[in-house]
């Protein structure tokens with residue numbers, strides 16, 4: 353079976369992990385934690401990087417550190433990984449789902465604006481935006497850079513500025529992806545560095561991994577301080593075993609950080625592998641009618657975390673049939689996410705507002721990704737593309 357993802361270890365992974373074990377530094381203190389945070393911040397050009405136990409906890413930590421709470425709402429894309437709305441719910445706030453862009457699958461800024469202008473009111477005195485239907489404050493927008501392609505951040509930032517919203521970027525799938533800001537004469541910014549906080553996942557299928565793990569980055573000293581306090585049970589600095597507020601244990605281990613340090617040393621190589629994989633798929637699949645290939649907008653550098661395709665009507669077979677036929681050929685694939693508004697925790701009466709998400713619903717039914725792991729070989733790409741073509745040609 354050609355797996356949908358298979359990670360590659362870095363040259364120094366075993367050496368650094370062995371060092372942790374030989375020196376007994378296996379828990380959440382140790383030199384690799386500091387080194388990983390410092391090197392990650394340096395790679396992105398941010399001031400602070402705070403390790404966490406996962407991408408999910410990085411998102412929760414970021415929202416808590418910004419003071420998001422039960423009276424608030426956070427704008428999120430409807431087509432996303434469940435950790436995004438979950439993290440909002442953990443704070444007691446309510447996620448507001450917004451439909452996505454058909455080309456790059458990310459949150460659609462026009463739809464965000466439509467929501468804010470039609471249902472919310474900005475009070476210039478208090479500098480707060482209130483949702484007139486729910487009475488809650490709209491506090492933040494959480495753009496997710498899905499499958500390795502950046503959101504149009506100039507548009508997101510303009511809206512956030514106008515309505516005084518925090519921006520928490522989810523760059524779990526977009527390590528090293530770039531956004532060329534038109535507002536800043538084409539200057540390049542890394543995904544995760546354009547908001548108040550940026551969050552990353554280091555799960556095994558991510559561009560760099562620590563097995564499980566995450567990172568929150570920020571330019572802001574007080575957000576970073578609060579995040580460091582909250583991720584470590586809010587220990588008092590004055591008295592041992594006194595804790596200053598309700599907090600969490602979101603500490604990464606030195607062992608995981610050791611893996612992270614080794615991976616980060618090779619991040620540019622890993623991104624190069626992903627882009628080469630995408631170019632190989634593009635070349636072989638460009639003439640397959642009805643198969644929409646992933647885009648790279650002129651204002652973005654896509655890191656192709658996954659090679660995400662959409663099966664249009666002209667393909668002649670539905671997505672699920674293609675995925676099943678590929679499985680029979682020994683090729684594993686994954687469908688796109690199920691829209692957040694259709695998930696169990698939000699079920700209530702979703703059918704009544706299902707029509708608000710035509711793009712997200714459509715992509716969820718037609719989109720899937722091909723094997724995209726760092727260990728994927730050129731021969732395997734040949735096999736996958738030949739199988740797609742063979743399946744299409746069969747009546």
Ligand SMILES: Cc1ncc(COP(=O)(O)O)c(C=O)c1O
Pocket residue numbers: 406407408409432433435436496522524525552553554555565566
């Ligand atoms: C877009 C997105 N956000 C958040 C997460 C959550 O990260 P983790 O699995 O490390 O908790 C993922 C995870 O896989 C993701 O793809």
